[in-house]
Every structure is written in C-alpha cells, then in structure tokens.
Amino acid sequence: MCLVIDACCIPKVFDTENQQHFNYAPVLEWVSSPSGKGRIIYGGTKYGDELLNLGRYRKIIIELKRMGRVVELPRDQVDRIAHALKAEITDAEINDEHLIAIVIASKCCVVCTDDDGAIHYLKRKEFYSNRRMKRPEIYHSLDNQKLCCRKNLLENYGE
Secondary structure, eight states, X not given: OEEEEOGGGHHHHHOTTSTTHHHHHHHHHHHHSTTOOOEEEEESHHHHHHHHTTTHHHHHHHHHHHTTOEXXXXXXXXXXXHHHXXXXXXXXXXXXXXXXXXXXXXXXXXXXXXXXXXXXXXXXXXXXXXXXOOOOEEEOSGGGGGGSSGGGOOTTTOO
C-alpha cells in the first residue's frame, strides 16, 4: 500500500510502546518489513515542518527513505495544490489541506489518520471528482488492516 501517514499517527505507527500501536502495527509491518511492499508518501512545506517537530520519528522516516520505502513529493507541487485548496475551502477550521494535496498530487488511495477533522475533509468528494480520482480510504484502526495490500500500491511508487 502507498499511504500518507498523518503526523498525529506517526507515533502510533512507529512506537511499539504507544497505547494505540496495536491498531497501527499492520501499517508498520507493511512499510518496514522485508515482506511488506508499502511506501509512505509525503511532501510539502507543512508536512515537512510537522516532521521536524517529531524528533526521533523523523530519523525513522529518513532511514525508511534510504531503504526506498518513503517517497517525497516535490514540495512546490504539494504546496501549490494545498494553497489552491485553502482558497477553495471557506471553512476556517481546515488545517489539513496538505494531506488532501498529497493525496491529489500522488493519487494515493489510503491515508492513515484518526483526526476526525482531517477525515471530514479527506472524505469530501468535490476535491477528487474533478481530478478523476476516488476519495482515499482511511486507515484508523486494526479493522482497516485489509488496506495493507498490493491493490493499494501505486504504479509510480510501488515495488
């Protein structure tokens, strides 16, 4: 699976001592084990800033990138889409336009998040329909482990 991991879920995925890790263990397995085929996709200024604030997890992402398990999208591409979305969305409460922008830029079909605000916007059809793409699936618990599969690999970012 190629997926975007919301910054709020990175500790839940990578910290095996985290109380919520059991829900996200399949994601860790899929993106880090030799048998897994998953890739993490990220990009843009806002996501980059969020990574900088994640301390030790940033080092894990860098190591996974070295192993070819992380794809960084061009910052300008993601930022352009995020700015356009921010202008399009009149709701002042949105603060996850960068996640939608990463999905649009990459055509990624899975987002790992448990942020209800982000999920609300990620599921809005109008952001994707004019781009001829489906809304992403949301991985937010062990019930979603079926999303860790070959079908969710993207041609450009897969094996």
